[in-house]
Amino acid sequence: MAKIIGGYFTSHVPGIGGAIMRGDQETPYWKPFFEGYPPIQQWLAEAKPDVAVVFSNDHGLNFFLDKMPTFAVGAAPQYDNADEGWGLPVYKSFEGHPALSWHVIDALVRDEFDITTCQKMLVDHAVSIPFELVYPGVESWPIKLVPISINTVQYPLPSPKRCLALGRAVHRALMSWGGDERVLICGTGGLSHQLDGPRAGFMNPDYDMFCLDNLAANPDALTGHSAEQVAELAGTQGVEILNWIAARGAMGDVAMTEVSRNYHIPISNTAAASVLLEPA
Amino acid sequence: MSFDPVSDDNERRRAIPLFDGGLATRGFALNAMCFSFNEKANREAFLADEEAYCAKFDLTAEQRDAVARRDVLAMLDAGGNVYYLAKLAGIFGLGVQDLGALQTGMSVDEFKAMLVRWADEIPAGARVKEAV
Structure with missing residues (x-):
């Protein structure tokens, strides 16, 4: 049985990658955001996870509209990043854990989640930036990756309720795994932001606080809205909260301690946040 | 806080664009071209001859x-x-603040200032920072 040691939730705004590249962490604009990460870095240095199961959304690097899976699970030996077209550096590759991936895939389909499987999968800034934030400057990632991609691009999106259920099914899969890996669960993206249309620049601190305050103890509270309602509340790109909801489900229905929380406005066009939860 | 249901009204639909099957169908060619810009050679080809690309x-x-x-x-x-x-x-060379300015009719500086002002909407007493 895998041991779930914690859950790391973070925004993945591409601009963070630019700030890291320029070394802007201590500047007045960026400092309040980067201050959220040292507690998570220290916690990870002690907790030493072996594997990260990461829920994120692709932004047009791996998936195009010709084939758009609602839920996709990676089963690759290695996951590369690549040029996304807007000037970010190409980030380090992740080593995969194909045996665990296939176990998760098998368990999910038996659990009636009809996911897509990917033996080749590029991972974009939504996976790379969260780890650049918590393992700054490492030569190679100290964790293996099991990536799970949720469609937040093309409607209909999966509902928050379905994403939480997917996460809970991933939790059951991890509990039935024969290995003893120490697993970190990650959900990336958000919080509220909107890039497109005349409402571009919209944020919603009230809704973000509702999500942050319920994430640990009452994630079901986040499932009362449809994906369309979340787009209205959180902004059209704020639907990335679906990744957080699924990740919370994957941590299991046990009491959680909030080890750290940071919420800051604005980072680029986004209300940015980081949270670390640990099973109590 | 109240959670109003999404309205059907057109203006609201434009304000909250939901990229559905209709838009995905209509936009396929444009999005396919943009997807090709993941590759540097394609970005250069576009710049060299936009019409042909x-x-x-x-x-x-x-x-x-x-x-x-x-x-x-x-x-x-x-x-x-x-x-x-x-x-x-x-x-x-346009970032998301430039895009925001273009879509809202603000200058880039006005748009950036608007983003900063959202911090004023953080509810009083909200837990925004915590480390055990």
Whole structure:
């Protein structure tokens, strides 16, 4: 049985990658955001996870509209990043854990989640930036990756309720795994932001606080809205909260301690946040 | 806080663009071209001969016109998805604040100032920072 040691939730705004590249962490604009990460870095240095199961959304690097899976699970030996077209550096590759991936895939389909499987999968800034934030400057990632991609691009999106259920099914899969890996669960993206249309620049601190305050103890509270309602509340790109909801489900229905929380406005066009939860 | 249901009214639909099957169908050619910009050689080919590059992807007249005018709202109306359009914007050296300014009619500085002002909406007493 895998041991779930914690859950790391973070925004993945591409601009963070630019700030890291320029070394802007201590500047007045960026400092309040980067201050959220040292507690998570220290916690990870002690907790030493072996594997990260990461829920994120692709932004047009791996998936195009010709084939758009609602839920996709990676089963690759290695996951590369690549040029996304807007000037970010190409980030380090992740080593995969194909045996665990296939176990998760098998368990999910038996659990009636009809996911897509990917033996080749590029991972974009939504996976790379969260780890650049918590393992700054490492030569190679100290964790293996099991990536799970949720469609937040093309409607209909999966509902928050379905994403939480997917996460809970991933939790059951991890509990039935024969290995003893120490697993970190990650959900990336958000919080509220909107890039497109005349409402571009919209944020919603009230809704973000509702999500942050319920994430640990009452994630079901986040499932009362449809994906369309979340787009209205959180902004059209704020639907990335679906990744957080699924990740919370994957941590299991046990009491959680909030080890750290940071919420800051604005980072680029986004209300940015980081949270670390640990099973109590 | 109240959670109002999504309204059906057109203005609201434009304010909260939901990239559905209709838009994904209408925008396929434009988004396919933007997806190609993940590769540097394709970005360079676009810059070298924009007309020929757009023709290669069979952009509709509406899409071609929107791209020629650098009109982001028109690209969205023509089925463009912002995640793909961002790759086109990158070719012109435009970031998401530039896109926001173009779509809202603000200057880039006004748009950035508006983003900063959202911090004033953080509810009093909200737990925004915690480390055990």
